[in-house]
Amino acid sequence: MAVDTQRVEDFKLDKEPYYLPVGNEVELFEAAYNAHLPVMLKGPTGCGKTRFVEHMSWRLSRTLVTVACHEDLTASDLVGKYTLRGDETVWQDGPLTIAVKSGGIAYLDEVVEARKDTTVVIHPLTDDRRILPLEKKGEIVQAPDDFQLVISYNPGYQSVLKDLKHSTKQRFVALDFDYPSAELEEEIVRNEAGVDAETAARLVKIAEKVRNLRQHGLEEGVSTRLLVYAGQLIGKDIDPVAACQATICKPITDDQDMQRSIVEIVATQF
Numbered sequence: 001m002a003v004d005t006q007r008v009e010d011f012k013l014d015k016e017p018y019y020l021p022v023g024n025e026v027e028l029f030e031a032a033y034n035a036h037l038p039v040m041l042k043g044p045t046g047c048g049k050t051r052f053v054e055h056m057s058w059r060l061s062r063t064l065v066t067v068a069c070h071e072d073l074t075a076s077d078l079v080g081k082y083t084l085r086g087d088e089t090v091w092q093d094g095p096l097t098i099a100v101k102s103g104g105i106a107y108l109d110e111v112v113e114a115r116k117d118t119t120v121v122i123h124p125l126t127d128d129r130r131i132l133p134l135e136k137k138g139e140i141v142q143a144p145d146d147f148q149l150v151i152s153y154n155p156g157y158q159s160v161l162k163d164l165k166h167s168t169k170q171r172f173v174a175l176d177f178d179y180p181s182a183e184l185e186e187e188i189v190r191n192e193a194g195v196d197a198e199t200a201a202r203l204v205k206i207a208e209k210v211r212n213l214r215q216h217g218l219e220e221g222v223s224t225r226l227l228v229y230a231g232q233l234i235g236k237d238i239d240p241v242a243a244c245q246a247t248i249c250k251p252i253t254d255d256q257d258m259q260r261s262i263v264e265i266v267a268t269q270f
Helices: 025-034 049-059 075-079 095-102 117-125 182-193 197-216 224-235 240-252 256-269
Strands: 039-042 064-068 080-085 088-093 105-109 131-134 139-142 148-153 173-176
Touching: 025 039, 025 049, 025 173, 039 049, 049 064, 049 105, 049 148, 064 095, 075 080, 075 095, 075 117, 088 095, 095 105, 095 117, 095 131, 095 139, 117 131, 117 148, 182 197, 182 224, 197 224, 197 240, 197 256, 224 240, 240 256
Parallel strands: 039 148, 039 173, 064 105, 105 148
Antiparallel strands: 080 088, 131 139
16 A cells, blocks of 8 residues: 555544434434544444544544555554655655644544454553554654544454454444434435435435345345445436446345346335
């Protein structure tokens, strides 16, 4: 991962990200922030975890530095490394170091996808020390009170080999996320996709039925994000069935029989 060289100010959000609370997650997050505690968000793909963090960073007026974790992400990618610049070797802060120094929120999305050495790096930030060792520089960065570490992952999707260790999990305040109730999901789709109430209700009904297919071999249910995508395509005058095929059916499964089952569900609503 190439560390981004843009200034910290570039990570700030200009306007409030839309987020509809489904429980007491806002109050819990604010309390954890004020107590200087790290937060772990657990839930399926596309249920609103990232949007929630964006909303909370705006609400708390904090810089947000997001890292999409992947299997090649190393501790050096997070913390920083020496790089060649012309004839000089210079130190370049990684995104985690940028977040710590700026007193912002560091969000490690799908943290279990990263290499195991990244977990070791974040441990000192999750206890009362609240420090980030820069071993290659021989320095220690003390996190200011404004800094907060947030991680997320999908426990239902991860294999046992990629699950977080209990020694890591127990360092965080955990917030469980799931797909919202039908009523709230309709409001989210209506707001985010700009569709009418009837179209939003039909899309949510499709989602409910598709999610039930998880009991019959579907690995992952349709996310709220995909419902918004479907609504946006419908709003661009795409046929609703074609829109749902492109956003709901094909992204979540390659199994032809399962795709046909989903298309049949879509056809009952449109």
